[in-house]
Amino acid sequence: MTALCETADAPIAPRALKRRLRHAERRRNLLFAALIGPLAFFVLASFIVPIASLLGKSIDNPEVHGNLPQTLALLEDWSGDALPDDATFASLAHELTQAAGTPAVANIAKRLNREQPGTRTLVMRTARGLPLPEGTPAREGLIQLDARWGETQTWHLLRNAGGAFTGFYLLSAVDRTVDADGNIVASPPEEAVYLDVLKRTFVMSIVVTAVCLLLGFPLAYLMATLPARHANLLMILVLLPFWTSVLVRVAAWIVLLQNEGLINQLLMWTGVTEAPVQMLFNRFGVYVAMVHILLPFMVLPLYSVMKGIPPAYLRAAVSLGCPPLRSFWRVYFPLTLPGIGAGALLVFILCMGYYITPALLGGPNDQMISYFIAFYTNQTVNWGMASALSVVLLAATLVLYGFYVRYLGTPNTDAR
Amino acid sequence: MLQPYASPLERAWYVGLRVLVGLILLFLILPILVIIPLSFNADSFLMYPMSGFSLRWYEDFFTSPAWRRSLANSLIISPLATLLAMVLGTMAAIGLVRARFPGKALLTAILISPMVVPVVIVAVALYMAFAPFGLTGTYTGLVLAHAVLGVPFVVTTVTATLQGFDFNLVRAAGSLGAGPLTTFFRVTLPQVAPGVISGGLFAFAISFDEVVVTLFLASPEQATLPRQMFSGIRENISPTIAAAATILVLMSTLMLLTLEWLRRRNERLRGVSPG
Numbered sequence: 105m106t107a108l109c110e111t112a113d114a115p116i117a118p119r120a121l122k123r124r125l126r127h128a129e130r131r132r133n134l135l136f137a138a139l140i141g142p143l144a145f146f147v148l149a150s151f152i153v154p155i156a157s158l159l160g161k162s163i164d165n166p167e168v169h170g171n172l173p174q175t176l177a178l179l180e181d182w183s184g185d186a187l188p189d190d191a192t193f194a195s196l197a198h199e200l201t202q203a204a205g206t207p208a209v210a211n212i213a214k215r216l217n218r219e220q221p222g223t224r225t226l227v228m229r230t231a232r233g234l235p236l237p238e239g240t241p242a243r244e245g246l247i248q249l250d251a252r253w254g255e256t257q258t259w260h261l262l263r264n265a266g267g268a269f270t271g272f273y274l275l276s277a278v279d280r281t282v283d284a285d286g287n288i289v290a291s292p293p294e295e296a297v298y299l300d301v302l303k304r305t306f307v308m309s310i311v312v313t314a315v316c317l318l319l320g321f322p323l324a325y326l327m328a329t330l331p332a333r334h335a336n337l338l339m340i341l342v343l344l345p346f347w348t349s350v351l352v353r354v355a356a357w358i359v360l361l362q363n364e365g366l367i368n369q370l371l372m373w374t375g376v377t378e379a380p381v382q383m384l385f386n387r388f389g390v391y392v393a394m395v396h397i398l399l400p401f402m403v404l405p406l407y408s409v410m411k412g413i414p415p416a417y418l419r420a421a422v423s424l425g426c427p428p429l430r431s432f433w434r435v436y437f438p439l440t441l442p443g444i445g446a447g448a449l450l451v452f453i454l455c456m457g458y459y460i461t462p463a464l465l466g467g468p469n470d471q472m473i474s475y476f477i478a479f480y481t482n483q484t485v486n487w488g489m490a491s492a493l494s495v496v497l498l499a500a501t502l503v504l505y506g507f508y509v510r511y512l513g514t515p516n517t518d519a520r
Numbered sequence: 521m522l523q524p525y526a527s528p529l530e531r532a533w534y535v536g537l538r539v540l541v542g543l544i545l546l547f548l549i550l551p552i553l554v555i556i557p558l559s560f561n562a563d564s565f566l567m568y569p570m571s572g573f574s575l576r577w578y579e580d581f582f583t584s585p586a587w588r589r590s591l592a593n594s595l596i597i598s599p600l601a602t603l604l605a606m607v608l609g610t611m612a613a614i615g616l617v618r619a620r621f622p623g624k625a626l627l628t629a630i631l632i633s634p635m636v637v638p639v640v641i642v643a644v645a646l647y648m649a650f651a652p653f654g655l656t657g658t659y660t661g662l663v664l665a666h667a668v669l670g671v672p673f674v675v676t677t678v679t680a681t682l683q684g685f686d687f688n689l690v691r692a693a694g695s696l697g698a699g700p701l702t703t704f705f706r707v708t709l710p711q712v713a714p715g716v717i718s719g720g721l722f723a724f725a726i727s728f729d730e731v732v733v734t735l736f737l738a739s740p741e742q743a744t745l746p747r748q749m750f751s752g753i754r755e756n757i758s759p760t761i762a763a764a765a766t767i768l769v770l771m772s773t774l775m776l777l778t779l780e781w782l783r784r785r786n787e788r789l790r791g792v793s794p795g
Contacts, residue, residue, distance in 0.1 A: 136621075142611060150649075348552055350746075352769060353551055355753055358566070359555055453636075459639070478735075481648075494645075
C-alpha cells in the first residue's frame with residue numbers, strides 16, 4: 105500500500121508497477137502467515153498431533169511385535185498345522201531370555217492375556233525359568249517349563265498377537281473379536297460390555313436433551329415475548345448458572361438432593377414420603393445435574409431464533425381464523441425448528457462427552473463412555489482400549505457436529 | 521401485555537406460562553443460592569437448618585495449605601493460559617479475516633477444533649503426548665493445555681468482532697505514515713478490544729473451571745481450585761467447599777457483569793455510529 109502512495113504522483117512503467125504490486129502482495133501474505141502461523145503451530149503441536157497419536161494407539165500393537173521380532177519372522181513361514189520347527193523354539197527362548205527382568209515380559213504377558221485370559225502365567229512362568237540349562241534343546245526345555253508350548257494353539261495366539269497393527273481394540277470397542285479362523289464374531293458375554301456403555305451414553309444424552317428442550321422451550325419463548333427490560337433480567341438468571349463453575353453446581357445438587365437435603369426435608373414435611381428418597385449416586389441425580397448444567401445451551405440458541413420470529417405472523421394466523429393453539433403449532437413452532445435443532449444437537453454433543461457429573465453424582469451403572477476412557481488410561485493402563493473407545497466417541501461427536509455445521513451454520517459462542 | 525378483553529383461556533395461558541417459567545428459573549438459580557448460606561454455617565455439616573453464623577470455613581479456605589495452594593495455582597495457571605490464548609488467538613483471527621488462501625476453511629476448523637472434541641479425549645491425548653517430554657505434572661504443561669482449550673473462544677469472538685471492522689482504517693493509518701505495530705495498537709486493537717476481552721473472559725472461564733484435563737496432567741502440587749473441589753466432593757464434603765463455591769460464584773458474577781457491560785457499551789457505540 106505504502107509503496108503505491110509514495111509513487112502516486114510520478115509516472116511508473118507498467119512492468120515496475122506490476123513488480124511493486126507483486127512485492128506488496130508477497131509482503132501481505134508474509135504478514136498473514138506471521139499472524140496465523142504461531143497459533144497454527146501451537147494447535148498443531150499441542151492438540152492435533154496428540155489427538156492423532158492417541159487415535160493411532162487404537163491400532164498400535166507394539167508389545168509382542170517389538171519384543172519378539174525374530175520369532176515372529178520365523179512364524180511367518182510356519183504352516184500352522186504342527187508345532188513350529190526347532191529354530192523357532194530356540195529363537196523364542198533366546199528372545200524371552202533377553203527380555204527377562206525387563207518390563208517387556210510383563211507387557212507381552214499382558215497383551216497375550218488380553219487375547220486369551222490365562223496366558224499371563226504362561227509367559228511369566230516361562231520367563232522365570234529362563235535361561236534354559238546349558239545343553240537343553242529349546243523345544244523340550246520350553247515344553248517342560250509350560251506344557252502349553254507343546255500346543256499349536258499357543259503359537260497361533262503368539263502369531264495373531266504379533267502384528268505391528270491390530271484391529272483387536274477397535275473390534276472390542278464394539279463388542280466384536282476375531283476367532284481362531286479369522287472371522288469377526290461377537291465377543292464372549294463377559295467381555296461384551298462396550299455396546300451397553302455406548303447405548304447407555306446415547307440413552308442418557310437423549311433423555312437429558314429431551315428434558316432440556318421441554319424446560320428450555322417455554323423459558324426461551326417467554327424471554328422472546330417479554331419487553332426487553334424483563335427479558336434481560338431473565339437472561340441474567342439463565343447466564344449466571346451458565347458462568348458458574350460446574351463443580352459448584354455439582355456440590356450444590358449434593359446439598360439439595362442428599363438424604364438430609366432440602367428436597368427430602370420438603371418431601372417428608374409435606375408427607376409425600378415417610379423415609380428419605382435416595383436421589384444421589386443414581387441415574388436421577390446425574391440427570392438433574394446434567395439438565396441443570398446444559399439447559400442454558402438449549403435456551404440461548406432457542407431464544408436467538410425465537411427473537412427473530414415477527415409476532416405479526418401469529419397475529420395474522422389468528423386474525424385469519426386459526427385457533428390460537430393451532431396457529432402456535434402450525435405457524436410459530438415450525439419457525440423455531442432451527443433453534444430446536446441447534447440447541448438439541450449442541451446439548452447432545454456436550455452430553456456424550458460428560459465425565460465429571462456422572463463420576464461425582466452417579467453410581468457404577470450411570471457412567472458414560474468417557475468414564476471408561478479415563479478408567480483405561482489411569483487405572484488399568486490399557487492404552488489400546490482407551491484409544492479405541494476415544495475413536496468411537498470422537499467419531500460420534502464429529503458426525504453430529506458435521507450435521508450441526510452443515511445444516512445450522514457454525515456455533516455461536518458469543519452466548520447471544 | 522395482557523389485554524383487558526382477554527378470554528379466560530388466554531388469562532390461564534398467560535398466568536400458567538409465567539408460573540411454569542418461574543419454576544424453571546427457580547430450578548436454575550436455587551442450587552446456587554442454596555449453597556452460599558451454608559458457607560457461613562457454624563457446624564461442620566453441609567445441610568440445613570444452619571446452627572449458627574461463623575466465618576470458620578472461610579478461615580479454613582484461606583489458611584489450609586491444600587486450599588491455599590489450589591487457589592494460588594488457579595491464579596497462576598488461568599491468567600497465563602488466558603494471556604497465551606488471547607495473544608495467539610487475536611493474531612490468528614486478524615490474519616484469518618483478511619487473508620484469502622485455499623484451505624482457509626479447513627485451517628479455521630482445525631484452529632477451533634479443541635472446542636468440539638470431548639474434553640476427556642483431549643485429556644488422555646495430552647497426557648500420553650506430554651509424558652515423554654516431561655510436561656505432565658508441570659505448570660508449563662497445564663498452561664499449554666488450558667490455552668489450547670481456550671483459544672477457539674478467542675478466535676471465534678475476535679473474528680465475529682472483526683466482521684464489523686472497517687479495514688480501510690488500517691489503510692488510512694498506513695497512508696498517514698503509521699507502521700504496522702503502531703497501526704495495530706492505536707487503530708485496530710481499540711476497535712476490537714471488546715471482542716478480545718470477551719474472548720479472553722471465555723478463555724479464562726474455561727481454564728478456571730477446567731478439571732478433567734487437570735485431573736490427568738497435574739500432580740498434587742499443581743492441583744487447581746476445581747481439582748481441589750473435585751477431591752473435596754469425592755472424599756470429605758465439608759462446608760469449606762461451600763466457601764470455595766461462594767467465592768467462585770462471586771467471580772462468575774463479576775465476569776458475567778463485565779461481559780454484560782461490554783455488550784451494552786458495544787450496543788451503545790454502534791447505536792451512535794452511522795453504521
